[in-house]
Amino acid sequence: MADAEDFFLEEKKFKQYCEEFIKHSQEIGDGWEWRTTKDLADGYLSKTHFEVRNRNIPPDLEERNDNTEQMLFTRVEKLYKVPWNLTYERSWYLGTDCYRHKFLICSNMRSRISTVGNAEVLHYLGHYGIETSAVLFEIYGHQVFIVKLFFQGLKCRKIHRSKSLEFISTEGHLCTWQLCPKFGLTESLLTCRLPGMCLGAQGVRYQESLDDSEVAGICATKEVIRYEYHVLYSSSYQVPVLYFRACFLDGRPLTLDEIWKSVHACYQAHLLEGPWDTITQQEHPLLGQPFFVLHPCRTNEFMSSILTESQKQNRHTNYIILWLSTVGPVVGLNLPLSYAKLAPEQNTNPDSVERPLR
Amino acid sequence: MTDDKDVLRDVWFGRIPTCFTLYQDEITEREAEPYYLLLPRISYLTLVTDKVKKHFQKVMRQDEVSEIWFEYEGTPLKWHYPIGLLFDLHASNTALPWCITVHFKNFPEKDLLHCHSKDVIEAHFMACIKEADALKHKSQVINEMQKKDHKQLWMGLQNDKFEQFWAINRKLMEYPPEENGFRYIPFRIYQATTERPFIQKLFRPTASGGQLHTLGDLLKDVCPSAITPEDGEQKTQVMIHGIEPMLETPIQWLSEHMSYPDNFLHISIIPRPTD
Numbered sequence: 001m002a003d004a005e006d007f008f009l010e011e012k013k014f015k016q017y018c019e020e021f022i023k024h025s026q027e028i029g030d031g032w033e034w035r036t037t038k039d040l041a042d043g044y045l046s047k048t049h050f051e052v053r054n055r056n057i058p059p060d061l062e063e064r065n066d067n068t069e070q071m072l073f074t075r076v077e078k079l080y081k082v083p084w085n086l087t088y089e090r091s092w093y094l095g096t097d098c099y100r101h102k103f104l105i106c107s108n109m110r111s112r113i114s115t116v117g118n119a120e121v122l123h124y125l126g127h128y129g130i131e132t133s134a135v136l137f138e139i140y141g142h143q144v145f146i147v148k149l150f151f152q153g154l155k156c157r158k159i160h161r162s163k164s165l166e167f168i169s170t171e172g173h174l175c176t177w178q179l180c181p182k183f184g185l186t187e188s189l190l191t192c193r194l195p196g197m198c199l200g201a202q203g204v205r206y207q208e209s210l211d212d213s214e215v216a217g218i219c220a221t222k223e224v225i226r227y228e229y230h231v232l233y234s235s236s237y238q239v240p241v242l243y244f245r246a247c248f249l250d251g252r253p254l255t256l257d258e259i260w261k262s263v264h265a266c267y268q269a270h271l272l273e274g275p276w277d278t279i280t281q282q283e284h285p286l287l288g289q290p291f292f293v294l295h296p297c298r299t300n301e302f303m304s305s306i307l308t309e310s311q312k313q314n315r316h317t318n319y320i321i322l323w324l325s326t327v328g329p330v331v332g333l334n335l336p337l338s339y340a341k342l343a344p345e346q347n348t349n350p351d352s353v354e355r356p357l358r
Numbered sequence: 359m360t361d362d363k364d365v366l367r368d369v370w371f372g373r374i375p376t377c378f379t380l381y382q383d384e385i386t387e388r389e390a391e392p393y394y395l396l397l398p399r400i401s402y403l404t405l406v407t408d409k410v411k412k413h414f415q416k417v418m419r420q421d422e423v424s425e426i427w428f429e430y431e432g433t434p435l436k437w438h439y440p441i442g443l444l445f446d447l448h449a450s451n452t453a454l455p456w457c458i459t460v461h462f463k464n465f466p467e468k469d470l471l472h473c474h475s476k477d478v479i480e481a482h483f484m485a486c487i488k489e490a491d492a493l494k495h496k497s498q499v500i501n502e503m504q505k506k507d508h509k510q511l512w513m514g515l516q517n518d519k520f521e522q523f524w525a526i527n528r529k530l531m532e533y534p535p536e537e538n539g540f541r542y543i544p545f546r547i548y549q550a551t552t553e554r555p556f557i558q559k560l561f562r563p564t565a566s567g568g569q570l571h572t573l574g575d576l577l578k579d580v581c582p583s584a585i586t587p588e589d590g591e592q593k594t595q596v597m598i599h600g601i602e603p604m605l606e607t608p609i610q611w612l613s614e615h616m617s618y619p620d621n622f623l624h625i626s627i628i629p630r631p632t633d
Binding site for chain 1: 438468470471472481492497553555556558559560
């Protein structure tokens, strides 16, 4: 009778499974990456994603199935992230040649380029046939999109009267562009605040100014939350551990209560029985910052039954995929189904081919 | 054997004289006097500072008060680290009393865990004990205990009751007679200068031949920079509970006698003071 102990995950195996996992993630654009500590001694899986939901109303099954919610979410993804399938490259200098601007255009997407001041603006049709306009800047190695959306009532988010645009760079930084009418009516100085930096790009002219009345419809009723997920290895329990944190776009972190309320309805009953055993706030062992953690002490219990089943059927098992698909949904992390169809790199079990009779 | 039990008492009853001062930018209705307190090395800041909180809240407007947090010379103090560890790591070679600044506003979300109730401290404390037992005994001893035993460990710490605590904790310090010690030693090594908050690795108390590993062996294995090069001066101190144990000390003995109540050996590597 197999002991639960037999299903402990060794650190080397953890890294192998993670490598396989990352490879598939890259193939399907699921956004996972492998990060290492400065001393290169330890590594972990990391993913950031944005979630849109109604203000003060936790998402539940019905909302997720609603079509408009889905479409809205996809549009917000376009608003805040660089579409990962852009491929064509072109570069030129803008204004005082302090900054180089790079454009990436997907060759099989219908697109056109127009000039706004000295900047080039890409217009392309995204999913759902939505026309999107974007000016792309590359600043200090961060690719940054300004997206001006003029469709379906979605606008760039505005802040007060300073006519600033807020969006997220591909690195996940919250960036603010502010228009300062310093160089006359037809030219404006754009400043961009990346964390720790403040620099300018000159010469982009906005063809129309946004009125106060044109405040983004999306922000009045919806809120966007940034989730960050890390998978680390615990040598004490010899299992992977899921760390996560969430914050609003203005940087305010979600409290443990707010996280609990956002947990899917069917997991909430379990949480209410013993919340302190399941999700708590802890110090990230590699970064030293507060994260929420899904407790690892029961991992081996449920993994042993899953793994036994899987091995009975002689299927290739990637511990990380099995584990993450089980615990992830509890905190809003879902794995696309294609992970389940992962083919083994090498068949390490020769018996599975022969299936000897015993 | 009696000497060894004395060590347990000395560790439990260690105290640090501390002076708490209210942060100058906090808004008060009248002047806030500093508050002096002897802090138990083995406990946690938010567990033993109720009186400090009450003292300062008396001079503040009610609406100016939110979650309390502590800072030493600009560094927010992590309440989930034992007090003795915080002192050894940040202030051990400075003059006593330890001067801590008290804040009620602008909680540093990026640095500190929240601590809204004693339940949070209890959950953290018990999680550490469970992790330590996972390393020492594959969680067998802690899982065999009843809930009331777990509760007794916590109550012993909370109420500063040595006997009550050790009545249960001694079971966590035992090991099978055929072994020479625990499976792995629960320890964490801290250095204020690194981004990584601590080093924790699997380390066995005995070598394959049966010899006991020492503190020096541990450091050589996981943190070699802490052990001096033969030609250079000793630039760092290795500190546990305010003292520098000899590097020849068996790590199994240290684990049994100088662990904190959470069953971990919290070791600080700090710069050696130049006299």
